Each structure stands twice: as C-alpha cells, then as structure tokens.
Amino acid sequence: MLRIAGILLAVAAIATLAVLKYMTGDIVRWSDAYDALESAETAYPLRGPDGERVRLANAMAESEPPRGMPIERRLHPMGTLAHLRYEALDRDGSVVSTTEVRALVPSLPAFGVDAPATPFGRTGCPRRCVEELKGSGAVEIQRGGSPGLSPEWVLRMPAGKTFDLGMQSFTLQDLEDPRPVSLPQARYRVTLLEACPARVRAGAVTSLEFNENAILPIPKGLRTQRWVQVEDCSALLKARPSRPEVVAVPAREAKPTPAYAYAPPKLDLIVPRRDSPLGRATLVVDEGVMLKRAETTHVAFGRVCRYDPASNRWEPLPPPESALEIAGPPRMNVTRVAYRFPEAPGLYWAEWSEMPAADRAAARTFAVVVPGGSSVRCDEGDLPAPGPNEIALCVPRHGPALPGTVPDPASGCAPSR
Numbered sequence: 001m002l003r004i005a006g007i008l009l010a011v012a013a014i015a016t017l018a019v020l021k022y023m024t025g026d027i028v029r030w031s032d033a034y035d036a037l038e039s040a041e042t043a044y045p046l047r048g049p050d051g052e053r054v055r056l057a058n059a060m061a062e063s064e065p066p067r068g069m070p071i072e073r074r075l076h077p078m079g080t081l082a083h084l085r086y087e088a089l090d091r092d093g094s095v096v097s098t099t100e101v102r103a104l105v106p107s108l109p110a111f112g113v114d115a116p117a118t119p120f121g122r123t124g125c126p127r128r129c130v131e132e133l134k135g136s137g138a139v140e141i142q143r144g145g146s147p148g149l150s151p152e153w154v155l156r157m158p159a160g161k162t163f164d165l166g167m168q169s170f171t172l173q174d175l176e177d178p179r180p181v182s183l184p185q186a187r188y189r190v191t192l193l194e195a196c197p198a199r200v201r202a203g204a205v206t207s208l209e210f211n212e213n214a215i216l217p218i219p220k221g222l223r224t225q226r227w228v229q230v231e232d233c234s235a236l237l238k239a240r241p242s243r244p245e246v247v248a249v250p251a252r253e254a255k256p257t258p259a260y261a262y263a264p265p266k267l268d269l270i271v272p273r274r275d276s277p278l279g280r281a282t283l284v285v286d287e288g289v290m291l292k293r294a295e296t297t298h299v300a301f302g303r304v305c306r307y308d309p310a311s312n313r314w315e316p317l318p319p320p321e322s323a324l325e326i327a328g329p330p331r332m333n334v335t336r337v338a339y340r341f342p343e344a345p346g347l348y349w350a351e352w353s354e355m356p357a358a359d360r361a362a363a364r365t366f367a368v369v370v371p372g373g374s375s376v377r378c379d380e381g382d383l384p385a386p387g388p389n390e391i392a393l394c395v396p397r398h399g400p401a402l403p404g405t406v407p408d409p410a411s412g413c414a415p416s417r
Helices: 002-023 048-062 127-136 151-155 234-238 287-291
Strands: 029-032 080-089 095-105 139-141 162-172 181-197 199-210 219-231 270-275 280-285 297-308 313-316 324-326 337-340 346-356 364-372 390-397 399-407
Touching: 048 151, 080 151, 080 162, 080 234, 095 151, 095 162, 095 181, 127 139, 127 199, 127 219, 139 234, 270 364, 280 287, 280 346, 280 364, 297 337, 313 399, 337 346, 346 390, 364 390
Parallel strands: none
Antiparallel strands: 029 199, 080 095, 080 181, 139 219, 162 181, 199 219, 270 280, 280 337, 297 313, 297 324, 297 346, 346 364, 390 399
C-alpha cells in the first residue's frame, strides 16, 4: 500500500508541476507559421498537373513572369526568405535607382498589427520568447513582407541571374518596413540576390493572470501570447536593406503603330474571343449579328493552324468534321463556341466559310489570326518590318508577348490531313 501511495504521490507531483509550468507560461507550444496562420499553401495544397496549372494561372493574374525566366518548376522550398533587387532603368538602359526587399515566399498571411481581427491579431514577445530567440539566434518578425512580383515567380527564379521586367509598376514591402513601398511605372529588371531556406515557426505560451487590484492573488483568467519567428537566416535578417529616394524615370514616348502591323479583317458572324483566366483563344458566334439575321447560317471550317516558334512554321490543327448550323433566335446569355483552340499561349489562325442555308452560292470566306494566352499585347511601335510573305504582330508566349514577324498563314497554313 505504501508503494502504491508513493507512486500516486509522485504522479500527482509531476502533474502539479506540469500544470504550474503551463500556468506560469514556461511551456511553449510550437507550430509551423504557415499552418498556424492558415495559409492557402498548406490549408488547400495544390497537387499534380492540375494544381500546377492553377498555381501558374494565379501567378499570371498577379503579375507577368520576368522575361526569359524558365517557369517550369519551383527551385526553392516553401518558407524561403528571398532577397530581391529591383533596378529602374533609363531609356538608354542605365540604372536610375535601386530598391532591395526581403520577403518570405510564399507570402505569409497577415498577422499582428497588419491583421488585428485575426487570432494572431495581438502578438508579443514574453519571457519565454526572449529566451528562445536568444538561445536559437532566431529573429521575431511582425510580417512576412511582399516581394513585389508574384511570390510564385520568386519561387521559380534562379539566384544570381538578372531578368528584364519591361514597363511595370510594383508595390513591395520589406518584412521590417511598417508600410509598403510603391515603385512608379518604369522599365525594371530584377535579381534574386539570395534565397535562404528558412524555418518559420509560431510560438504560443499560456499563463494564469491575476487581478492586479486585489489584496489576495485572485485569478482573472488565462492569457495566451503569440509570436512568429524566423530561424536559420539570421545574417540575412540582420542586413536591413537601405531605402534610397525613388528617382522618377522619364516617361517613354510611345511610338506610333507602323502601317505594316497586322490588322484583323472585318468579320461577320464568327468572331475571336479569349477566355479567362488563361486567355484561351476561341471563335464564337456574335449574337449581335444574329439579332439582325433571321435565316439559318452554315459555318464550314477549311484550314486551322498553330504557329510553332521553334520551326517558324504554321502547324495544321484538325478542323470540325462537319459544318455548324447557326440558327436564331440570338442567345444573349449563352456563348456559342464555333472552335476552341488549344490552351497553350501562342498564335492561331483559322479560315472558314459562312453561307445561308437557303443559298449556298452566297458563301463568304473569312480568315483571322487569333492570339491566345494571358498576355497578348506588346509595344506595337517596336514591330519589325515584315519580309516577303510575312506579317508583323505581337507574338504571345509563356510570359509577355513580344513584337515580331511570322510567315503569312494564308500561304503557310496547310490543310489538316
């Protein structure tokens, strides 16, 4: 009996000690900061090819990728502390101003003073926080920062290489800056100076609070204090970038569009359209035309092609096997798709005939170049002069469209076999 009583007494003493340490704020509860702040990266993870497509589509909606940068895969892990340098360029390409920023990628959800209504809306560094920071060399942060570019592009950017961004404006925030910095519209280039794989953790301690006005120690309730810290990147965290005055870059004078630039022809019933969010190219029925047209129209596709930049040729695509019958009344709340091109960004071309069902001899033939992709515009003033059997236009790709020339599809597009 004495032995059992001794064991029970020891268990009670250990439990009492654990409760006292918990109540006095000696026990730190750790969690991954991305999990604790309910980041979409961990709360709703994207997997497989479909997840990769969604990542790229979301990134394209935030900003265009740097020109010439491969975007096939991520090069850095989640929780990377990125150190970026933005350089504003003059017309002749000389550097006018430089701005550096440090930010965690993917972006850490707002907390603390930046999001006072959230569970992490009140942060502080109690005694155990100070001890942990001192013992581990970690640094407490008040925000994750904003890299300016979409964080997805930063995760795919090789360190030490400089990429052109073209004419853009950015809003970025260093993780030590209380307010974001706006970079005005100018031509920029960006370099990922350093990418440090960090360990980002959220700490929490709970202690028993007592009524400070009572003569006897009367418990008032439990209080939980939270903080966020970054580990393993202390050197980069201590090297706060300077904040030079932003120098206004002289506005670039827009060049007029040259007369030789490709101009889409006037069409009738079938017109091009780009579907969001990826900008997929399609040919659809113009329901406004159907308001004025009572007769049924047959649409027959002849040649359909996709431009291949690698071979500088137009590659044939299969057209619809049979003619389409377009009949009224118009469907103003429905999109009738006549042809849907592939999802990949690029140039497409189609040729088709539109003929009244009652008079096939009155058929008219149309043809048009249809750009596809999230970015299809470029500075048409920079279009080069086309050679024989060429057209000059903006060529979409993975990233911003570029001015260029391609073979004339009217003579370069062969029928599909």
